[in-house]
Amino acid sequence: MKIAFTTKGAEWDSEMDPRFGRTEFILVYDDEKDEFTSFDNREIENEAHGAGPKTSQKLFELGANVLITGNGPGGNASAVLEKAGIKIYIGAGQMSVKDAYEAYKNNSLKEF
Amino acid sequence: MIINLRGYKKMKIAIASGKGGTGKTTLSTNLTALFAETENVVLTDLDVEEPNSGLFINGILIKEDIMYKMIPNWNESTCSLCGACQKNCNFHAVIQLGPQILVFPELCHSCYACSELCPTDSLPMIKQRMGQLKQFKKDKITFVESRLDVGQEQAVPLIGQTIEYIEKNFPSDIVRIFDSPPGTSCPVIEATKDANFIILVTEPTPFGLHDMKLAVETMKELKKDFGVVVNRYGIGNDEVIDYCKENNIPILAKIPNTRKVAELYSKGELVYTELPEVKLELQKIKNYILNLKINN
Numbered sequence: 001m002k003i004a005f006t007t008k009g010a011e012w013d014s015e016m017d018p019r020f021g022r023t024e025f026i027l028v029y030d031d032e033k034d035e036f037t038s039f040d041n042r043e044i045e046n047e048a049h050g051a052g053p054k055t056s057q058k059l060f061e062l063g064a065n066v067l068i069t070g071n072g073p074g075g076n077a078s079a080v081l082e083k084a085g086i087k088i089y090i091g092a093g094q095m096s097v098k099d100a101y102e103a104y105k106n107n108s109l110k111e112f
Numbered sequence: 113m114i115i116n117l118r119g120y121k122k123m124k125i126a127i128a129s130g131k132g133g134t135g136k137t138t139l140s141t142n143l144t145a146l147f148a149e150t151e152n153v154v155l156t157d158l159d160v161e162e163p164n165s166g167l168f169i170n171g172i173l174i175k176e177d178i179m180y181k182m183i184p185n186w187n188e189s190t191c192s193l194c195g196a197c198q199k200n201c202n203f204h205a206v207i208q209l210g211p212q213i214l215v216f217p218e219l220c221h222s223c224y225a226c227s228e229l230c231p232t233d234s235l236p237m238i239k240q241r242m243g244q245l246k247q248f249k250k251d252k253i254t255f256v257e258s259r260l261d262v263g264q265e266q267a268v269p270l271i272g273q274t275i276e277y278i279e280k281n282f283p284s285d286i287v288r289i290f291d292s293p294p295g296t297s298c299p300v301i302e303a304t305k306d307a308n309f310i311i312l313v314t315e316p317t318p319f320g321l322h323d324m325k326l327a328v329e330t331m332k333e334l335k336k337d338f339g340v341v342v343n344r345y346g347i348g349n350d351e352v353i354d355y356c357k358e359n360n361i362p363i364l365a366k367i368p369n370t371r372k373v374a375e376l377y378s379k380g381e382l383v384y385t386e387l388p389e390v391k392l393e394l395q396k397i398k399n400y401i402l403n404l405k406i407n408n
């Protein structure tokens with residue numbers, strides 16, 4: 001399973017980015033292969049509109065099954081994520097990626 | 113060619129402000145009524161997210177139109193899933209998700225790029241209701257207001273279509289006044305970009321000055337002729353006046369701050385008819401407008 005995180009850096013101990021659409025990075029952890037990939041999403045700053053759907057589409061392309069984020073996506077982004085069948089967990093905005101993964105494993109994150 | 117407006121073409125005046133609540137509607141409605149004492153005038157409320165000029169112009173409803181914007185509608189059966197639509201959309205309103213295309217009407221700017229450039233014509237544009245336009249008549253005043261439907265997020269298409277409606281339905285020898293939305297974002301640009309002259313209404317306070325500077329910069333960027341009306345003159349400080357002098361921005365009028373204005377406004381009444389000191393200032397604005405020359 002591929003778990004995507006919205007983050008402020010490309011490392012396992014980077015801080016989470018509480019924003020979804022305008023997150024700086026997306027980290028994807030494949031827990032079956034124990035593989036770790038990152039995507040630099042900072043170009044999104046130049047977009048005036050539609051950051052949510054665009055980042056959602058990126059998650060789909062990255063093949064994510066689960067999204068772990070902070071505040072949670074807005075309406076347009078949610079619509080894409082739902083169609084893409086991605087499960088969303090929120091409330092990890094103030095954690096490190098590592099802590100967010102632990103929290104997810106312990107079922108202490110809220111499902112969106 | 114320069115044409116003197118006394119005679120031929122008349123001005124399209126947009127009344128705008130950086131800061132909200134400075135008196136755009138008060139000025140728009142009162143100035144319109146003053147013009148209407150002697151000539152035909154068209155007032156248009158372009159603040160489509162919260163139009164309120166109509167509260168002060170109790171005209172007779174003579175026309176009502178539903179306003180539509182055009183959005184693409186995906187035809188699954190002919191689509192080859194080539195992905196051109198999402199590449200061509202600058203607003204991420206069209207998203208390809210594997211075997212399906214999602215359209216977000218609220219992000220769509222009706223530019224037709226996805227539709228026109230689709231190799232299989234699988235995104236025909238269809239009408240979607242966005243609001244309503246109403247036209248009223250009261251003596252020499254024609255009043256037009258557009259109102260965005262609840263839930264619609266984009267004011268720009270409705271503002272644009274409302275201006276087109278005015279262009280199409282009224283001759284250019286009538287003064288046309290446009291009550292604009294506040295701020296300096298897209299709706300304001302749309303509401304002011306076709307006007308011949310912009311009146312920026314401000315109040316003489318630090319907030320008023322701060323937001324007026326933003327509006328001034330916006331008008332300079334749009335290469336517009338503009339002037340300032342100081343409303344609620346007498347409160348705050350002289351910084352707005354000083355700024356305008358330093359930057360050679362004409363101050364068209366200083367409308368004095370009185371409790372009576374607020375009382376009349378709160379009852380939905382015009383103020384200049386009751387207050388000679390306000391009428392005097394409005395007369396200055398009217399004269400200024402009538403003496404403006406339009407560069408065709």
